[in-house]
Amino acid sequence: MKASLKILAVLGCLSPTMFFVPVHAAQGLCGTQSFHGTYAYSYQGTFLPGQPQETALVEIGVINADGHGGLTGNATASLNGAIADLSFAGTYEMSSDCRGSSSFSATIDFRDPSIPDFEDSNRSVDFVLAGFARNQVRLISTSPGSVLTGTATKQWYFGTRY
Numbered sequence: 001m002k003a004s005l006k007i008l009a010v011l012g013c014l015s016p017t018m019f020f021v022p023v024h025a026a027q028g029l030c031g032t033q034s035f036h037g038t039y040a041y042s043y044q045g046t047f048l049p050g051q052p053q054e055t056a057l058v059e060i061g062v063i064n065a066d067g068h069g070g071l072t073g074n075a076t077a078s079l080n081g082a083i084a085d086l087s088f089a090g091t092y093e094m095s096s097d098c099r100g101s102s103s104f105s106a107t108i109d110f111r112d113p114s115i116p117d118f119e120d121s122n123r124s125v126d127f128v129l130a131g132f133a134r135n136q137v138r139l140i141s142t143s144p145g146s147v148l149t150g151t152a153t154k155q156w157y158f159g160t161r162y
Contacts, residue, residue: 030098034134036067041075043139043150055080063152069093071102084110088123098129101142127152 043059061075075086090104105121124143130136133154141148 029096030094030100030129030134031096032069032092032094033067034098034129035065035092035094035100035137037065038155039063039065039137039152040155041073041137041139041150041152043075043141043148045141045146045148047141047143047146047148057148059086059150061086062155065092071104077108079108082110082112082115084108084115084117090123092127094129098134099126100128101126 039062041059041061041063044057046054046056048054057077057079059075059077061073061077063071063073065071069091070089071092072089073087075088077084077086086106086108088104088106090102092100092102094100101124103122103124105119106123107117107119109117122143124141125139126142127137127139130138135154135156137152137154139148139150139152
């Protein structure tokens with residue numbers, strides 16, 4: 001009987017702390033500083049890049065968000081099977097419900113020298129931060145003529161914190 005009372009007393013003391021969730025995490029409050037660090041991403045779908053035919057796109061790469069509204073990145077893409085290296089830079093904004101929007105310019109360098117390289121200065125993507133530590137990102141293109149979606153995951157290195 002005494003052992004049972006001791007267990008109940010210990011559980012009674014622990015239970016409030018075991019189920020405590022910080023208010024800011026429960027409410028999902030975000031700001032520009034919530035999107036920071038390095039994220040590995042993949043992105044796929046179709047778009048009409050000023051051509052009469054649909055172009056399939058698959059892209060993998062790295063996004064670097066500075067926590068102050070700036071982003072840069074590098075990627076490898078397949079556009080209808082033609083492989084290209086991409087680099088991009090732009091800006092982003094965040095709302096308090098963890099939704100964001102970005103606009104950026106990208107330089108596309110095809111590995112096949114017979115395909116001309118080009119710059120796309122009018123890309124836009126909306127996104128939402130997800131996960132307890134906001135370490136997941138869901139992406140959707142908002143550029144005209146595109147049907148592209150993707151995901152990104154924050155990359156953690158030894159010694160980094162949420």
